[in-house]
Amino acid sequence: MSVQDQLRELFTLDQQVRGLRSRVDAASRRLNAQRNKLEQLQRQASEINDQYMHAKASAGNLESDSQGVEERIEKIRKVMAGVRSNKEYSALLVEINTLKAEKDVIEGKALEQLGKVEELQATVDEIAGKVEAQSKLVAGAEKEVEEGQAEIADQLGDLEKERAVAAEPIDPETLALYNKLDEDTEGEALGEIEEQDRRRMEYTCGACFMSLPIQVVNATLTTNDKPVTCPNCGVILYAKTELKEALIPK
Structure with missing residues (x-):
């Protein structure tokens, strides 16, 4: 057998090996693509969740601030009940009105923040659904790779043995x-x-x-x-x- 014939035999076996591995390689590429998409969704979910928690905390702080202003107003009202001077009463009334205006501003910001919380909650739920769906796709792709590897394992083993035999008579150079x-x-x-x-x-x-x-x-x-x-x-x-x-x- 000429060296060209020996190499052609080896070449044919290598092509068969590549053909078997290409199926698993294609499945592995699909798996990597699905994993990358899942990681992207998980990062997005983490970022949105951080925004949601920040907005929720901000809304809570504004509600606490509003409650604090209301408590200050109630204290002033109690003081007003005991004053006898019109001047002092008028000064306290001005302070109450100022605090009411401050409270209105705070409550407006709180409502705006609560609206943002609701929007972010909806986005968090939406992305969580996408993450769950993508996780199932990744699991399916992992199963496809495992099944493909098991399917070709015996065939690859036989071909690699044949290749070793075919390569044996070819000189090392x-x-x-x-x-x-x-x-x-x-x-x-x-x-x-x-x-x-x-x-x-x-x-x-x-x-x-x-x-x-x-x-x-x-x-x-x-x-x-x-x-x-x-x-x-x-x-x-x-x-x-x-x-x-x-x-x-x-």
């Missing part, structure tokens, strides 16, 4: 080149020689679609003990049996 190309090209370490025009001897690399010198094509067809690479993109070239039989004289 060639295997190292293949593995590096496999990583660099994300699974496209090999490129098929594609015939464009036999009469004009026009051939291209199936990986980069660039023209190949006829010398490179001939080397790929006739060299059995070492890989031949594309002079343009660097992938390892191979020719299908049909092309070999058509071009190599019997």
Whole structure:
């Protein structure tokens, strides 16, 4: 078996492994997207809840301030009941009216703050519902990943054993080149020689679609003990049996 054939066998097994892992990888990407959305909603919920608690505390403080002003008014009224001077009575009455005006302002702010509390409460409830729904989506995505991993575990194990067997007869230098190309090209370490025009001897690399010198094509067809690479993109070239039989004289 030529080195091109050995590498094609290895390449085929790697493609099968990638195909199995791609399903789990896709499910993992969906899971990460759902988790990111959940985290975003949780941050939003935390921010809105902080605003709600602050508004609620502010409304409580304003209500306490209003109650304090009312208590001061009641004390002045008790004092007014015992005064005998019109001047003193008028002064106390002015103070009461001033406090009433202050109380009206405070109560207006309190009502405004209570309205804000109600709006924020509605938003808190709405986001809490979204967080709950998103949490269910995350749980579903986690289950999908777990089921996918369990489903392909045995198949992956068998394929990886086959790959180890297929890689064993390949010399270390060639295997190292293949593995590096496999990583660099994300699974496209090999490129098929594609015939464009036999009469004009026009051939291209199936990986980069660039023209190949006829010398490179001939080397790929006739060299059995070492890989031949594309002079343009660097992938390892191979020719299908049909092309070999058509071009190599019997």
